Amino acid sequence: MKLKACLFDLDGVLVDTAQYHYQAWKKLANTLGFDLSAQQNEQLKGISRTESLNKVLAWGGLSLPADVQVQLAERKNAWYVEMISAMTPATLLPGAAALLIELRREGISIALGSASKNARLILEKTALRDYFDAVVDGNMVIRSKPDPEVFLAGAEKLRVSAAECVVLEDAAAGVEAARRAGMKAVGIGNPADLIEADWVVPDLAAVTVERLDELFC
Template identity: 40%
Template sequence: MSKKAFLFDMDGTMIDNMWYHFKAWEKMMLELGGGLTGEALIPHLYGKPPELLTRVYGSGKFTLDEMNEIGARKEGYYREMYEPYVKLLPGLADFLRAARDRNIRLGVGTASNIPNIDMVLQKTGIAEYFSSVVSADDVERSKPDPETWLKGARELGVLPADCIVFEDVPKGVEAASRAGMSCVVLTTNHTSEEFEDFDNIITIVPDFTALDIDKLAGF
């Protein structure tokens, strides 16, 4: 059975940008004091800013409004750092064109906010391909909850079983599994061994040049 839709995570999947998020959070932690830096910070780099800040500082350190303001400042630092270097992973532009030519519906599902998403989609010229964009502000629960992927499928008008998710982190693959979706893994930030416990993975690749779209989609 051919697949009808592809759903893409953004950070680490469409672009190799996690170092810039890390440096922006590290700068923010140094400003706040008492946070994490270096390798100790890396495992916490997922989810919405309030979720990350609660993991690092514990509950009660900041109000929700304060955490949202801190998150906005951090995202500003991130865009300043990354904006001059935005580029897609190898092969993605051609892959998106090929998917559109085959009438595969395309969506983005990410924990990033709208300004970050717009920066990437506009600067790389791929905004036209996507009929659904689900941001951090569009869901109540971040990955590994399946809400992001299920909302994307609904917006594209397809069943979860008709979707393939493209992800780079285990929590995103778990979210796809819980949504009833197959997954392609990009090894941008994690090794293939870190995904051994998942049974919804079709293939694991370094970038989009390694994918045969007809074979993948079942045409």
């Protein structure tokens, strides 16, 4: 088997939007009368907006009607969109642009597999859209990670088999989704948090196509 495609998570891999998510969720929690810690925010990485809201409300001991929950999710997202609208190519994480350029040069297909419903806006603001052969985001899938749906959809769009793909992820839920999809997984971050990954690096600056190929040897 040979590497034919790379599927990237967005937040925490290509860009650092986690800080904006945290600020927006924290602001929402504060308006509801409680606070949100950085440790709690870690549990929101890689999951959908609805699931994140459910966790935040549970931490605040709140049970609210469905229509109110929709309003709260929309309010949080409006704050978040306002923040990410100021992003530029300068906000890319280390190694992101260089790796995408190398993958393009080597003829490796590239897809995005993200739970974010604002992924396309972020790609536009950071000038990354043209690097991707396919984009699968939170508007296109029903089940969030660790369900493998988002990555399997990406592989289908690229017309490659799961066994020919590598996923680059910063969240344990994303790594689990990759493994459940039958794909190789490169974890971005702390090895202790990404124990199921085939390889863990601090950021994309440590990743090369040659090293990715070695995962298939």
